[in-house]
Amino acid sequence: MFKEGQIISQDLLWEVTKVIKVKDISKIYENGKIEVEAVKGVSFEIDEGELVSIMGPSGSGKSTLMHILGCLDKATSGYYSLNKQDISKATEKELAEIRNKDVGFVFQQFNLLGRSTVLHNVEMPLIYSGMSKKERIERSKDLLVKVGLGHRMDHYPNEISGGQKQRVAVARALANNPSLILADEPTGNLDTKTGEEIMDLLQKLNDQGHTIILVTHEDNIAAYAERTIKLVDGRIKEDVPA
Amino acid sequence: MIFETIKIAFQSLYSNKLRTLLSMLGIIIGVSAVIAVVSIASGSQAQITSQISDLGSNLINISPGVSRGWGGSISRSSTDLFTLQLGEEIEKNSPHVKRVVPTGSAGGLFIKGNNNFRANVVGTEEDYQAINKYYPAQGIFFTDYDVKNSTNVIVLGSDLIAELFPESDPVGQNIKYNINNRTHIFKVIGVMENKGRGITGNLNGQAYIPITTFMNKISNSNYVSNFVAQANSSETANQALDEIKYLLDNYISENDEYNIFSQDQLLTTINDATNTMKLMIIGIAAISLLVGGIGIMNIMLVSVTERTREIGIRKALGAKKKDILFQFLIESLTLSSVGGIIGIIVGGLAAYFIAQVGGWPFIMSISIIALAFSFSLVVGMFFGIYPAYRASKLDPVDALSYE
Ligand SMILES: Nc1ncnc2c1ncn2[C@@H]1O[C@H](COP(=O)(O)OP(=O)(O)O)[C@@H](O)[C@H]1O
Ligand SMILES: [Mg+2]
Numbered sequence: 001m002f003k004e005g006q007i008i009s010q011d012l013l014w015e016v017t018k019v020i021k022v023k024d025i026s027k028i029y030e031n032g033k034i035e036v037e038a039v040k041g042v043s044f045e046i047d048e049g050e051l052v053s054i055m056g057p058s059g060s061g062k063s064t065l066m067h068i069l070g071c072l073d074k075a076t077s078g079y080y081s082l083n084k085q086d087i088s089k090a091t092e093k094e095l096a097e098i099r100n101k102d103v104g105f106v107f108q109q110f111n112l113l114g115r116s117t118v119l120h121n122v123e124m125p126l127i128y129s130g131m132s133k134k135e136r137i138e139r140s141k142d143l144l145v146k147v148g149l150g151h152r153m154d155h156y157p158n159e160i161s162g163g164q165k166q167r168v169a170v171a172r173a174l175a176n177n178p179s180l181i182l183a184d185e186p187t188g189n190l191d192t193k194t195g196e197e198i199m200d201l202l203q204k205l206n207d208q209g210h211t212i213i214l215v216t217h218e219d220n221i222a223a224y225a226e227r228t229i230k231l232v233d234g235r236i237k238e239d240v241p242a
Numbered sequence: 243m244i245f246e247t248i249k250i251a252f253q254s255l256y257s258n259k260l261r262t263l264l265s266m267l268g269i270i271i272g273v274s275a276v277i278a279v280v281s282i283a284s285g286s287q288a289q290i291t292s293q294i295s296d297l298g299s300n301l302i303n304i305s306p307g308v309s310r311g312w313g314g315s316i317s318r319s320s321t322d323l324f325t326l327q328l329g330e331e332i333e334k335n336s337p338h339v340k341r342v343v344p345t346g347s348a349g350g351l352f353i354k355g356n357n358n359f360r361a362n363v364v365g366t367e368e369d370y371q372a373i374n375k376y377y378p379a380q381g382i383f384f385t386d387y388d389v390k391n392s393t394n395v396i397v398l399g400s401d402l403i404a405e406l407f408p409e410s411d412p413v414g415q416n417i418k419y420n421i422n423n424r425t426h427i428f429k430v431i432g433v434m435e436n437k438g439r440g441i442t443g444n445l446n447g448q449a450y451i452p453i454t455t456f457m458n459k460i461s462n463s464n465y466v467s468n469f470v471a472q473a474n475s476s477e478t479a480n481q482a483l484d485e486i487k488y489l490l491d492n493y494i495s496e497n498d499e500y501n502i503f504s505q506d507q508l509l510t511t512i513n514d515a516t517n518t519m520k521l522m523i524i525g526i527a528a529i530s531l532l533v534g535g536i537g538i539m540n541i542m543l544v545s546v547t548e549r550t551r552e553i554g555i556r557k558a559l560g561a562k563k564k565d566i567l568f569q570f571l572i573e574s575l576t577l578s579s580v581g582g583i584i585g586i587i588v589g590g591l592a593a594y595f596i597a598q599v600g601g602w603p604f605i606m607s608i609s610i611i612a613l614a615f616s617f618s619l620v621v622g623m624f625f626g627i628y629p630a631y632r633a634s635k636l637d638p639v640d641a642l643s644y645e
Contacts, residue, residue: 067639072639072642073637092563096557096560096562099557099638100559100560101560105558105559107642111642112555113552113555115254116250124556124559125559128559128565129560176560
C-alpha cells in the first residue's frame with residue numbers, strides 16, 4: 001500500500017489504523033405499517049487492537065448495531081467502512097465474503113452446528129473460504145488447542161459444556177484470522193465463573209492484537225473493555241475510555 | 243466442498259431414517275415399476291419371439307370366423323367350408339404355398355391302467371411334423387396310409403408319458419381315450435420329442451392322431467378346425483398369404499368370415515400388445531415419479547424450515563447464496579438418487595423372481611437402468627430447486643433469530 005521509505009502524514013497514519021468508521025448510521029425496521037427505528041444516527045470509530053464494549057438496556061439497539069457491524073444486515077442510511085472497504089456499497093456476495101474473512105462472530109446462544117463435530121464446526125468458515133482439507137484441519141486443530149479444547153475435537157456440541165461450546169465458537173470466530181471479532185452477550189448463557197473464563201480468553205486474544213467489540217449489559221463484563229459505548233434508545237449516550 | 247456437502251446430506255437423511263424412506267417411496271415405486279415391467283416384458287417378449295421364429299416365420303394360420311346373418315337370415319359359421327378338399331385346393335392353387343396341413347382338436351381323458359391324464363388330441367397329417375419341426379423321439383409318426391384308412395393309431399406328446407407310462411415303454415401298447423362319454427382305443431406308435439411352448443399351445447401336452455380318424459370317430463363332422471399353410475420361404479410368406487386370401491374370397495361368400503394370419507403378423511401383434519402394456523405401466527410409473535417428486539419437495543421444504551437457524555449460522559460464517567442453494571439441492575438429489583437406486587434393486591429383484599416363475603430369460607438392459615436413474619435425478623433436481631432457492635434467500639439475521 002505504501003512505498004518503502006515513504007513518509008506518511010499523521011492524518012493518513014490515523015486513517016490506516018482504523019478498523020471501523022461509522023458515520024450517522026440508522027436502521028429502520030418496517031413491519032407492514034409500523035416502523036421501528038432501532039438505531040438512530042450513530043457515529044464512532046474503532047482502532048485496530050481495541051477492546052470495546054457496547055452497553056445499554058434491552059431494546060436499545062445493541063444487537064441491531066452488531067448485525068450491521070458484522071455485515072449480517074445493512075444500515076438503512078449512513079456510512080460504514082470496515083478495513084477501509086465501503087460496506088454501504090457492497091453486494092450480497094461481497095458481504096458474505098466479508099463475514100467469512102474479516103468478521104468472527106461469538107453469539108450468546110453459541111450457535112454451533114449440532115450435527116457437526118467440534119472440529120468440523122471450526123472448519124466451517126475455512127470450508128467456505130475454500131481452504132484445502134489438509135490445511136483447514138491443521139488450522140482448526142491449532143485453534144482448538146489454543147482455546148483449550150484439544151481433547152474434545154471429535155465430540156459433538158451436545159456432549160460438551162456451555163463454556164466449552166463458547167470456546168469452540170471463539171475458535172471458529174478466529175478461523176480466517178478476521179480483523180474484527182464481534183461478541184453479542186458472549187457470557188449471557190454462562191455462569192459467572194465460566195463467563196469470566198471466556199472473558200479471560202477474549203482478553204488474551206485482545207492482548208495478541210485482535211480487535212474485539214463486545215455487547216453486554218453486565219458491568220463486570222464491560223469492565224474488561226478499555227472503552228465503553230453506552231446506547232440508549234438507538235442513540236449513543238456515552239462513549240468513554242475506561 | 244462437494245464431498246463435504248454430500249456427506250452432510252447423507253448425515254441429515256440418515257438421522258431421519260423413517261422420514262427419508264417415506265419421502266423416497268414414490269421414487270422407489272416409480273423406478274421399480276419401470277425396471278420390473280420393462281425387464282419382464284422384454285424377457286417374455288424374447289421368449290415368445292424365439293418360440294415363434296423357432297416354428298419358422300413362413301407359417302400361415304387359417305381358421306373359420308363367425309359370420310353375421312343379414313336381416314332375417316340365420317347367422318352361421320363358415321366352419322362348414324373348412325373341408326379337407328379346401329386344404330387341397332389351397333395347396334394346388336397357390337404357387338407360393340409349399341404344403342397345407344389340416345388340424346382338428348378336442349379335449350378328453352386318456353386312461354392307461356390306473357393312470358389318467360386330461361389332454362387335447364389333435365387330428366392332423368404327416369406333414370404336421372415338417373411344419374412344426376417336431377418329430378418323434380421314439381417309434382414313428384403316422385403316414386398317409388393311416389389318414390386314408392382312419393386307423394386308430396396315436397403319437398403321444400412327451401408330457402403324457404410321465405403321467406400315463408411312468409415305468410413301461412409306451413410304444414406298441416394300447417391306450418384308452420374318453421371323450422363325450424365314448425371310449426376309443428388307440429395303439430401308441432410313437433412318442434414325440436420334447437419341445438417348448440409353441441404358437442399352437444404346449445405341443446408336449448398333446449397327442450396326435452390321423453385327421454380322418456379324428457373327423458370320423460371323434461368330432462363326427464366333415465370339417466376341420468383350421469389349416470396351417472407353409473410358404474416356400476419366409477420371403478414369400480406375404481405373397482402366399484395374398485394367394486390364399488384371394489382363393490378364399492372366391493370360395494367363401496361375402497357374408498362368411500375367416501381368420502388368416504402369418505407368424506410374422508402374430509409376432510407383430512404380440513409385440514404391439516406388449517409394447518402398449520409397457521407404455522401404459524410406464525405411464526402409471528411416471529405418475530408415481532411425479533408424486534414422488536412432490537414428496538421430495540414437501541420433505542425438503544420441511545427440512546429448510548427446520549434448519550432455518552443452521553442456514554443463518556452458515557450465512558454468518560460466510561456461506562454465499564449459492565453455497566446454501568447447492569447444499570439443499572445436493573440433499574434432494576441424494577434423496578432421489580438413493581430412492582432411484584433402491585427402486586432399481588427392488589424392480590430388478592422382482593423381475594428376476596417373476597422371470598424364474600414365468601420361465602423366461604431375465605433381461606436387464608444397462609440403458610433402462612441408466613434411464614431410470616437419470617429420471618430420478620431429474621425429479622430430485624426439478625422438485626428440489628424451489629426449496630433450495632427458498633433456503634438460499636433467507637435473510638441471515640431473520641434466520642439466526644428463528645426459534
Ligand atoms: N427484525 C426486526 N423487526 C422489527 N423490529 C425489530 C427487529 N429487530 C429488532 N427490532 C426492534 O429494534 C429495537 C432494537 O432491538 P435490538 O437491536 O435487538 O436491541 P438489543 O439487542 O439492544 O436488546 C427493539 O425495539 C426491537 O424490538
Ligand atoms: Mg440483543
